[in-house]
Amino acid sequence: MSLYKHQSPIIFKHQKTIKQPQQQKMAASATKQSLLLLASLLVLIGVTTGSFYDSFDITWGAGRANIFESGQLLTCTLDKISGSGFQSKKEYLFGKIDMKMKLVAGNSAGTVTAYYLSSKGEKWDEIDFEFLGNVTGQPYVLHTNVFTGGKGDREMQFYLWFDPTADFHTYTVLWNPLNIIFLVDGIPIRVFKNNEANGVAYPKNQPMKIYSSLWEADDWATQGGRVKIDWTNAPFSASYKSFNDVDCCSRTSIWDWVTCNANSNSWMWTTLNANQLGQLKWVQDDYMIYNYCTDFKRFPQGLPTECNHN
Helix, strand or coil: CCCCCCCCCCCCCCCCCCCCHHHHHHHHHHHHHHHHHHHHHHHHCCCCCCCHHHHEEEEECCCCEEEEHHHCEEEEEECCCCCEEEEECCEEEEEEEEEEEECCCCCCCCEEEEEEEECCCCCCCEEEEEEECCCCCCCCEEEEEEEECCECCCCEEECCCCCCCCCCEEEEEEECCCEEEEEECCEEEEEEECCHHHCCCCCCCCCEEEEEEEEECCCCCCHHHCCCCCHHHCCEEEEEEEEEEEEEEEECCCCCCCEECCCCCHHHHCCCCHHHHHHHHHHHHHCEEEEHHHCCCCCCCCCCHHHHCC
16 A cells, blocks of 8 residues: 555636626626535535634744735744744634645654644643654654643554645544544544543633644654754745634633534534544554553553543
8 A cells, every 4th residue: 555645636727708798797697606606615615715814823933934825825934043833813612623734845854843722821731733754755743642631641643644745634623522533634533532431631621722833843753853854954844724613612812702603513512423433443553653542661550541441
C-alpha cells in the first residue's frame, strides 16, 4: 500500500459571452437563480464563505502570519528569528470545528504546526492536533492529546495515509458531552469518551479558544530531538483555509452566555456509527505509531482509568 494518495480537485469553468439588452435581463435572472442554487449547494456540502478576518486574530510573529485572498487564506511562517500564530475571536463550549491545512513542505524537521483548542488557567482543558515535521521523504507525525483540569499525558500519534504537504486536508474536532472525536478528511482517528462515571475528568465547563502556530521545537519534535532544523530551508510556511464553525456553541466574550447555532445541533449527541468504527480500526491498526494506553513501561502502576473503558 502506498503511503500517500492523490485526489484530483473538481474544477468549475466560466465562459463569457456578449448579450443584447433583453438577453442580458433574462441572463441576469438566470444568473441570480444559479447563484441561489450554488449557495444552497455550498451549504449542503459544508463549504464556508467565512473570512479569517472575522474569525481570527493574528497574535504573534511580527508580520510572519498573514491573511490573503479577501480573508479566505491564512499563512503562518517560521524563520530563525520567530515563528507565528493566531487565535479565534470566539470561545467554544462543544462544537464541530473544521479547518483545512497544508503543512510545511520539504525538510520540515524540527518544526511543529500546532492546531488546538484550549482554555486558560492552571487547570486548563485542551484538545490538540500537532504536526511534527520530518526530513524530506519521511512521513509527518500527527500528535494528539487531551488535557482535563491541567492534566494531559494522553498522547496518541499517527502517520497519515497521504502527503499533508501536497494539498489541503480537513482536520476536525467534534466535541460534545459524550465524546471528543478527532477526524482527518472525515475519517475518525481517535475518540476520547466521557468517562466521568469512572472518575475521569472530562472537558465540559471551560470554554476554549482555537489556537494555531508554527514554531521551532527541534529539541523534541523530530526523532526525539535527534534531527535539528535546517535553517537553509527557511522560511517555513503552513497554510489554512475553509474554516467552519457552523455547528458549535460559542460566545464572543467572557461576559456573554455560550449560545448554540439554531437548528445545527445534530452533532451534539453524535458518537461513531458502525462504518466509522470500522474506519477508526483501520487507521489505528495501520497508521497509529504510539498509544499511551498500551505503554505499560510509562505507567508501571497501571494504565490510566480511561484506557480500560474505551
